[in-house]
Amino acid sequence: MIISPHGKITRYLYGLNFLPFDLKMAIIEAQQGIARPTINKILEYCFAYNPSSKTYTIQITRIIGAFTIVIALFVFAILMLKKRKK
Numbered sequence: 001m002i003i004s005p006h007g008k009i010t011r012y013l014y015g016l017n018f019l020p021f022d023l024k025m026a027i028i029e030a031q032q033g034i035a036r037p038t039i040n041k042i043l044e045y046c047f048a049y050n051p052s053s054k055t056y057t058i059q060i061t062r063i064i065g066a067f068t069i070v071i072a073l074f075v076f077a078i079l080m081l082k083k084r085k086k
Helices: 020-032 040-047 062-085
Strands: 009-013 047-050 056-057
Touching: 009 020, 040 047, 040 062
Parallel strands: none
Antiparallel strands: 047 056
16 A cells, blocks of 8 residues: 555555556655556456566456456346346
């Protein structure tokens, strides 16, 4: 957790390993008192770092899998609600 000088949590850094740039930006934002929502967890799920090419690649199978599960849960909820109405 990164805390501003006023005692407000401005950012969470998840895991044990994170990029130095993320830490630097979190400290700068904390000094300025800026609290922004962190989407790093979602981006880490959708992208993976490739050390050989030193780039991030999109993980399309993870995205499609998560999307499929969300749709399945939504359809299941609709079916359960329709069944209760009858």
